[in-house]
Amino acid sequence: MIIAVDGPAASGKGTIARALARHFELPHLDTGLLYRAVGLNLLRWGGDPESEFSALRACDFSQTDFADPELKSEAAGGIASRISVYPSVRAALLERQRQFAAQPGGAVLDGRDIGTVIAPEADAKLFVTASPEVRAQRRFDELQRLGLEVHLADVLLDIQARDERDSSRSSAPLRAAEDAILIDTSALTAEAAIAEALAGVERRLAR
Numbered sequence: 792m793i794i795a796v797d798g799p800a801a802s803g804k805g806t807i808a809r810a811l812a813r814h815f816e817l818p819h820l821d822t823g824l825l826y827r828a829v830g831l832n833l834l835r836w837g838g839d840p841e842s843e844f845s846a847l848r849a850c851d852f853s854q855t856d857f858a859d860p861e862l863k864s865e866a867a868g869g870i871a872s873r874i875s876v877y878p879s880v881r882a883a884l885l886e887r888q889r890q891f892a893a894q895p896g897g898a899v900l901d902g903r904d905i906g907t908v909i910a911p912e913a914d915a916k917l918f919v920t921a922s923p924e925v926r927a928q929r930r931f932d933e934l935q936r937l938g939l940e941v942h943l944a945d946v947l948l949d950i951q952a953r954d955e956r957d958s959s960r961s962s963a964p965l966r967a968a969e970d971a972i973l974i975d976t977s978a979l980t981a982e983a984a985i986a987e988a989l990a991g992v993e994r995r996l997a998r
Contacts, residue, residue: 792815792896792914793898793899793900793912793913794812794898794899794914794915795900795906795968795971796900796901796902796905797907797916797917797919797968798917798918798919799903799950799957800868801929802926803921803984804919805823806984807984807985808821810988811899811985812898812899814989815899817896817897819899820888820891820892820899820900822888822902825887826880827862828855829846829874830866831855831859831862831867832849833846834866834867836849841873846879847877847880849874850880863937864934864939868949868953872953872957875957876960881962885908888909892910892913903957903965904964904965906967906968907968915972915992915996916972917971917972917988919984920976921977925977927946927947972995974988974991
């Protein structure tokens with residue numbers, strides 16, 4: 792069984808995907824971490840995010856610690872959003888994601904193009920969203936918990952810029968799959984969002 796969870800930054804898709812993975816006892820992949828790892832590699836290697844060649848060279852996870860808190864930084868996230876528009880970078884990471892989805896028993900993947908590109912054959916697809924203001928506040932709170940010094944206005948501008956890049960890129964733009972279950976978490980607690988997602992997936996699987 793494959794469950795695809797897509798949506799913009801800080802919409803709650805990761806929280807929902809992890810909860811679904813626990814409930815159905817499936818492995819989970821936050822595909823955004825792959826792009827963040829490339830962004831962090833570029834940042835640490837002094838690479839140029841405006842160079843597709845440099846970004847492709849940074850698709851090397853041999854030294855990557857996916858528990859590194861710097862992967863959650865705004866710097867890594869900002870570069871990840873910029874380099875995700877490059878077709879060669881997306882191609883380099885695509886097969887890794889598809890292999891994860893195709894493992895025996897299935898998996899839960901969250902990202903921005905899971906239901907449309909990575910696993911269009913998924914048994915259940917969700918598209919999770921929320922207003923930019925709500926998402927900015929969530930990301931601001933998360934970064935503060937990580938001990939990072941940020942300003943809410945800057946986080947909101949970054950969220951809006953990422954939305955524009957993700958939605959307008961020519962390669963695998965952010966959009967809901969036609970058969971996706973839509974969940975707006977703007978006014979929902981994490982628990983309520985998870986309950987709505989779980990109910991939606993179970994209805995889809997029962998068809």
